[in-house]
Amino acid sequence: MMKSAGIEENLLAILDSASDSKHTPDANDDRLAFLEAVRSACIVNENPPTGKMCEAVFQILRVGKSLELITESFRLLNELDKRFPHVYLSEKEASESSHLIVVEGGWSPFLFNLESASRERGAGCRSISGPLDSLGFLQLMQELGEVANEGNLQALEIKSLRNMLVFQYLINALEGDFLPRNRVYEETMNWTHLRESLLNLLLSTRKINYKGLMKDCLTIMCGLFDVSAGISEDLESPDNAAAKLSHNDNTASALALFELGSNACFALQKLLIMIMDLDMSRKKADMQGSTTRADGVRYLLVPILLCDF
Numbered sequence: 001m002m003k004s005a006g007i008e009e010n011l012l013a014i015l016d017s018a019s020d021s022k023h024t025p026d027a028n029d030d031r032l033a034f035l036e037a038v039r040s041a042c043i044v045n046e047n048p049p050t051g052k053m054c055e056a057v058f059q060i061l062r063v064g065k066s067l068e069l070i071t072e073s074f075r076l077l078n079e080l081d082k083r084f085p086h087v088y089l090s091e092k093e094a095s096e097s098s099h100l101i102v103v104e105g106g107w108s109p110f111l112f113n114l115e116s117a118s119r120e121r122g123a124g125c126r127s128i129s130g131p132l133d134s135l136g137f138l139q140l141m142q143e144l145g146e147v148a149n150e151g152n153l154q155a156l157e158i159k160s161l162r163n164m165l166v167f168q169y170l171i172n173a174l175e176g177d178f179l180p181r182n183r184v185y186e187e188t189m190n191w192t193h194l195r196e197s198l199l200n201l202l203l204s205t206r207k208i209n210y211k212g213l214m215k216d217c218l219t220i221m222c223g224l225f226d227v228s229a230g231i232s233e234d235l236e237s238p239d240n241a242a243a244k245l246s247h248n249d250n251t252a253s254a255l256a257l258f259e260l261g262s263n264a265c266f267a268l269q270k271l272l273i274m275i276m277d278l279d280m281s282r283k284k285a286d287m288q289g290s291t292t293r294a295d296g297v298r299y300l301l302v303p304i305l306l307c308d309f
Contacts, residue, residue: 007041007047007050007053008050008052008053011034011037011038011041011053011056012034012052012053012056014030014033014034014037015030015031015034015056023065028065028066028069031060031064032068032069032072034056034057034060035057035060035069035072035073035076038053038057038076038080039076039079042080042083042084043079043083046083048084049080049084049107050107051105051106051107054077054080054107055107055130055131057073057076057077057080058073058077058109058130058131058169059130060073061073061074061077061162061165061166061169062162062166064158064162065158066158067158067161070158070161070162070165071165074165074166074168074169077169078169081172081173081176082176085103085176086102086103086106086107086108086176086177087100087101087102087103087106087176087177087180087181088100088101088180089101089180089183089184098180098183098184098187099184100180100181100184100193108131108173108177108198109131109132109169109170110131110132110133110137110170110198110201110202111130111131111132111133112133112134112198112201112202112205132170134202134205134207134208135207135208137170137202137208138207138208138213140163140166140167140170141167141213141216141217141220142216143159143163144163144164144167144220144264145216145219145220145223147160147163147164147223147224148219148220148223148224148226149223160257161257161260164224164260164261164263164264165260167264167267168260168263168264168267171267171268171270171271172267173198174198174199174202174271174274175270175274177197177198177199178194178197178198178199178274178277178278181193181194181196182194182197182277182278182281185281186281189284189285189288189290190290191281191282191285191288191290191291194278194281194282194285195291195295197278199274199275199278200278203275203278203298204295204296204298206296210298210299211299211304214272214275214301214304214305215304217268217271217272218268218272218305220268221265221268221269224261224262224264224265224268225261225262225265272301275301276301276302279300279301279302282295282298283300
């Protein structure tokens with residue numbers, strides 16, 4: 001732990017001159033240097049990252065104003081989560097049941113603890129780039145909806161690309177937490193494992209309209225698909241593409257939007273599938289009497305989709 005603390009102090013010192021609101025070339029160079037230093041210390045030399053280190057990388061993803069910064073921070077966060085998962089299954093013999101390992105105090109891009117959320121909001125602008133609570137996730141979905149509704153290259157901004165990467169990372173984080181928990185639940189039928197999952201905590205909050213959010217997911221997915229399909233058609237027609245991209249003066253971002261739009265659609269699909277799997281497990285838990293009033297009541301996803309679409 002002492003070693004990790006020393007590494008954390010040295011790495012975070014690289015960001016001392018690069019505040020969230022400072023986007024000069026030197027500040028961006030410092031952020032890139034920090035990302036590379038974290039990769040070297042944690043991925044190459046296999047030192048587990050601290051929560052502050054992961055949060056700093058997440059902040060860069062959420063406030064970055066260059067394609068290089070947001071893609072590098074996105075890639076690093078996924079590498080760290082894959083190399084140092086906070087929820088995973090222990091190795092087992094063929095005759096043994098899976099054992100869920102949850103790293104206490106591990107990093108999470110979500111913040112559902114009321115006291116912690118209040119503290120973050122009191123921290124001022126820093127909370128803008130910190131972990132998201134349920135309302136922060138809802139706001140992100142609304143901004144993705146704006147991208148899907150706009151659907152043209154002229155409206156393209158780095159913020160749109162950034163939001164899609166943030167969303168993809170959040171879905172990856174939800175998936176990494178949910179899949180091992182659901183597997184253990186299927187073997188043990190212990191609802192506690194899923195009750196404490198990030199996905200269940202996100203959907204159980206009363207701060208968001210669950211039915212409205214689920215409808216928005218499908219609408220956004222269809223909208224982003226149309227955006228990606230439109231860009232694909234433009235790029236296949238050199239003359240048409242040249243005119244639009246020249247007018248937008250952002251060829252690299254347009255190409256990135258095509259890829260990120262497709263990936264965001266896939267992330268939305270993964271989210272909906274996870275919710276349906278959670279619904280199935282919750283139904284089993286209800287039938288066995290494992291749930292309590294504290295679990296609340298939530299509409300099943302499939303009837304919502306069948307009723308409205």
